[in-house]
Amino acid sequence: MAHLIFSEAEQRELRESARAEFPQNPALAYVLENLASEGIDLDRCRDWDDIRAEKGLPPQNGEAPEVA
Template identity: 80%
Template sequence: MAHLTFDAAEQQLLREAARAEFPGNPALAYVLENLAAEGIDLDRCRDWDDIRAEKGLPEQSDEAPHVA
């Protein structure tokens, strides 16, 4: 149902920003450029806790450092 899309001008700005911000990481720039082109299907987004459980990672505790 919910799908976030970008118009052509926004797509171009996002692509330029991805290339400028991540020149040493072409894989990350590619992912961001792809999101700009295809948009984001919000109905397919998953919660971080679900992803952690799927990957077998421990639950995040309040004692663990938070990384921004």
């Protein structure tokens, strides 16, 4: 099992970034706070293509979508 944890200095930096960003983007603040406290379980990470398929989205072909 691979688990990435942050040093105390890195945790503090992530928390400070979260607090600075919170008024504009509470979702990002939540993610940063969570990463700082819990780290990242690399075994639970999923590939973007797998997530797209799970949501019923077509595979990306490298081209930008057309905008009307």
